[in-house]
Amino acid sequence: MSQHNIKLYYKNVMADIVGDENGITTADFKKLAEKTTPIIKQINDERKAGKTPYRDLPFNDDTVKEIKKLAGQLKDSCENLVVLGIGGSALGNIALQTALNPYMYNIDSAQRSGPRLFVFDNIDPAQLSSFLDWVADKLDKTIINVISKSGRTAETASQFLIIRKLILDKLGPDGFKNHVVAITDKNQGTLRQIANDADLKTLEVPDGVGGRFSVLSPVGLFSAAMCGIDIEALLEGARDMDKRVSDEDFYKNPAAINAAVNYHFYNNGKKNSVIMPYSYHLKDLADWFRQLWAESLGKTKDLDGNDVYIGPTPIKALGATDQHSQVQLYREGPNDKLFTFLEVKDFGKTMPIGPAPESAPELGYLASSDLTSLINCEKKATEFALLKDKRPCLTVLFDKVTPYTIGQFICLFEVTTSLAGALFNINTYDQPAVELGKEATFALMGRDGFEDLAKQIHPFTNVDGDFLV
Ligand code: PA5
Numbered sequence: 001m002s003q004h005n006i007k008l009y010y011k012n013v014m015a016d017i018v019g020d021e022n023g024i025t026t027a028d029f030k031k032l033a034e035k036t037t038p039i040i041k042q043i044n045d046e047r048k049a050g051k052t053p054y055r056d057l058p059f060n061d062d063t064v065k066e067i068k069k070l071a072g073q074l075k076d077s078c079e080n081l082v083v084l085g086i087g088g089s090a091l092g093n094i095a096l097q098t099a100l101n102p103y104m105y106n107i108d109s110a111q112r113s114g115p116r117l118f119v120f121d122n123i124d125p126a127q128l129s130s131f132l133d134w135v136a137d138k139l140d141k142t143i144i145n146v147i148s149k150s151g152r153t154a155e156t157a158s159q160f161l162i163i164r165k166l167i168l169d170k171l172g173p174d175g176f177k178n179h180v181v182a183i184t185d186k187n188q189g190t191l192r193q194i195a196n197d198a199d200l201k202t203l204e205v206p207d208g209v210g211g212r213f214s215v216l217s218p219v220g221l222f223s224a225a226m227c228g229i230d231i232e233a234l235l236e237g238a239r240d241m242d243k244r245v246s247d248e249d250f251y252k253n254p255a256a257i258n259a260a261v262n263y264h265f266y267n268n269g270k271k272n273s274v275i276m277p278y279s280y281h282l283k284d285l286a287d288w289f290r291q292l293w294a295e296s297l298g299k300t301k302d303l304d305g306n307d308v309y310i311g312p313t314p315i316k317a318l319g320a321t322d323q324h325s326q327v328q329l330y331r332e333g334p335n336d337k338l339f340t341f342l343e344v345k346d347f348g349k350t351m352p353i354g355p356a357p358e359s360a361p362e363l364g365y366l367a368s369s370d371l372t373s374l375i376n377c378e379k380k381a382t383e384f385a386l387l388k389d390k391r392p393c394l395t396v397l398f399d400k401v402t403p404y405t406i407g408q409f410i411c412l413f414e415v416t417t418s419l420a421g422a423l424f425n426i427n428t429y430d431q432p433a434v435e436l437g438k439e440a441t442f443a444l445m446g447r448d449g450f451e452d453l454a455k456q457i458h459p460f461t462n463v464d465g466d467f468l469v
Helices: 026-048 053-059 061-075 091-100 125-141 154-179 190-198 218-226 231-246 254-266 280-297 327-332 361-367 371-388 403-424 432-444 451-461
Strands: 006-009 080-084 116-120 142-147 180-185 201-205 272-277 299-301 307-310 313-316 337-346 393-400
Touching: 006 254, 006 403, 026 231, 026 254, 026 403, 053 231, 053 403, 061 201, 061 218, 061 231, 080 125, 080 154, 080 218, 091 116, 091 218, 091 280, 091 403, 116 125, 116 218, 125 142, 125 154, 142 154, 142 218, 154 180, 154 190, 154 432, 180 190, 180 218, 201 218, 218 231, 231 254, 231 403, 254 272, 254 337, 254 403, 272 280, 280 313, 280 337, 280 403, 327 371, 337 371, 371 393, 393 403, 432 451
Parallel strands: 080 116, 080 142, 142 180, 180 201, 272 313, 272 337, 337 393
Antiparallel strands: 006 393, 299 307
């Protein structure tokens, strides 16, 4: 077991700290424990019954071997890795890269232990065109990693078709075969068909694992392994957290307490959940969490078919940056938010602050310190200020940001989401509202079979000049 760890600190959501009106009383907490304890068992049973295969991803040694073998074959000749994907097929990749590789990874070869990484999770033509201008004469040293579970997502498919043409024009069919790795469903979908026809290298999105729960599958692990991230340590962290979040003793289970606290506040006037890392490296995990929470918990109906319109709104903020942007609202605006800080003890570097010039003795208090102390004091200062205004705060404490602790974090928040979904009695794993948007795009782009939907859309989207000022 690694010496580094993460822990959930929840004292500052309690009524003793923020008052009875805004906090959780001892009696509330007891009730939450009683409600959540059978839910822990329920999701453990669902896991045993094979209903939540994402929970077993960290235990899949064969996948790790397969990914490492493929990365080993490609890495030496690859200077640029380009991931094409969106949503659950990109956010985890971005989060792992930001968390675990140096800030200057793409720019400074001395700080890099793999290819440069570019993740395209959008379809802005100017952005892609600028990139293609740069990469066009480097395609022989570039691997394209296209990721789509369904294989039909318009954003990913369109990017892929653009790059496919470029590679075919420059490198021919063999080049296409050798420079593309497709990650998709084992048997089904358009991308699987293309991959089979062109004899591309492929990895699989495991059955029953939704995009937002797939970061510990080849979806997230392949690009991480290519970029020198220790994926075995990542999975070890997830496995160790899996034991903690499977514990049927509510008081020992950080996911159960996290889910119960979020559930309590949602039902008590705090429908927004702000996640605020005090670490640049953790900032994209907030994006990853935002999708996980929003797509899993935003649901119209409960499992009994009642209209419930459930959904805590996840909001991402970054400390210390957003102290100068959001904290005014967070302290003086409506008391409708639960805050979750991510705090890091050891940043690996302390960054001592230079001496103050004689002309500015008032900066002397900084001069004897370092950025680790400053950023962590700022977190505590913001938390104190919020608590003074009776805003409840959780903290996830990282000893250090390492592959092991990131694996722990991923598992903690995935299982928290499953538990929260079960507490809300909703289907955590579908996303019907996302599907309609995808289909409406097909209709607007003229795809066969979507003509009726196109007719329904046009009255809403055709611009009415009477309302244009
Ligand atoms: O979590 C999800 O299911 C979504 O965000 C999908 O990951 C996203 O829509 C991309 O889908 P696909 O991987 O099928 O292209």
